[in-house]
Amino acid sequence: GAGVSQSPSNKVTEKGKDVELRCDPISGHTALYWYRQSLGQGLEFLIYFQGNSAPDKSGLPSDRFSAERTGGSVSTLTIQRTQQEDSAVYLCASSPGASGANVLTFGAGSRLTVL
């Protein structure tokens, strides 16, 4: 596609349920990022995929969070046993990942509300 696509755009769930958020990056982009943004806050890095390398998971806040990227393209962020503090906008971005500086193209985000 022309841009980074995220789904769902909005998700309301009950505490304790699992949720899956999907990101479809720009075709050909080898780098994919997930960030989290709580209300009025900056972006918190969660996880980064680069090609076939092992992902950088250093930003995942707990073992309830996991992400995978299948076939070097679509990525899914899974949050198990959601808590109210997980409520935030989850932003996905991709970049070409070629040599040189990486400019990120962001999706519109998935707004998660945990009741």
Added chain:
Amino acid sequence: SQQGEEDPQALSIQEGENATMNCSYKTSINNLQWYRQNSGRGLVHLILIRSNEREKHSGRLRVTLDTSKKSSSLLITASRAADTASYFCATGGSNYKLTFGKGTLLTVNP
């Protein structure tokens, strides 16, 4: 942890005035970028400056970088109401990971 820290947290100006936002960071960088965010959704890339550059221009945007002080500034000249948004700096290291600051909320009053 956040690498970049923007200053001020919020800025309110009149249309036509210039807006200056600052960013400080802690570790060595390969590049520094500025992004804009409307309505708390996706961010849009504005401009990138490499560590060996000191100043860059793009339209009404001017970015400076002082690696000795580990700081950058974003100047928006002749601001418009449509420039109202949050502005974030992001620092890039050697591994493509970008670390964002908390942003400056700019309000341009008509």
